[in-house]
Amino acid sequence: MNIGLEHYLVVSAFLFALGLAGVIVRRNLLVIYMSLELMLNAANLALVAFSRFTNNLDGQVFVFFVITVAAAEVAVGLALIVAVYRKRRTTHVEDLRTLKL
């Protein structure tokens, strides 16, 4: 059987749903961050698949930018997590319920 665009998009949809479930269910800030990465990767997979099956390279350039921005986002986010941990000694989201540090 030939593998078409639909196959890749179904994998991408399942991966995105997994990431969303992880963000909602898990309570550790770091694991929530990893689930966010899963969702970004699912979007990347959909973009690359569309790029391949519409004979247009623009999608892959977009994925390149998404990867770069995701790297910057991870760096800033992890720095924020470290800053929160210094103040509160926890990375559990249910212990972080006040707005003021």
Add this chain to the structure above:
Amino acid sequence: MEAILFYLFAFLTLVFGFLVIANPFSRNPVTSAMFLVLTIVSLAGLFVLLHAFFLAVIQVLVYAGAVMVLFLFVIMLLDLGAEERRKMKILAIVGGMTSAGAILIMFLRSLLSAPLGATDSPTVEGGTLDLGRLLFTQYVLPFEIVSVLLLVAMVGVVLLSKKDLK
């Protein structure tokens, strides 16, 4: 052959992705990080099947290399043990599963009904030459903006990780 490889990599991606968010044996963030590495490597395999060779390499170098090292470094820095067993709120799990399932059904239904416009004979190759040419001609402005973004992120991280954060 291609079909077998696709199903193999897709299966591995989804299984490892599941183990990132819900590992039945360990709640340790380090295990999640390791399974995220495996997910990303299998995704790179899918990228190779899609002839996006440059992006597959970037995926392994940047994600599995740099980003995951950053994650593991922070886990080490924070000295987290296994996440202690807390009572999981049943409402959170039900809500999470419902919303994830709802968005999945939404995706799949729109996939079934929308015309995708896919060609039967894909010829595009994501090699370094073609991608680089596109990146330095048509997309040169976004490329420069991304470099500024990376600089801003670096400055922000240095500022955030200062000892006496005001």
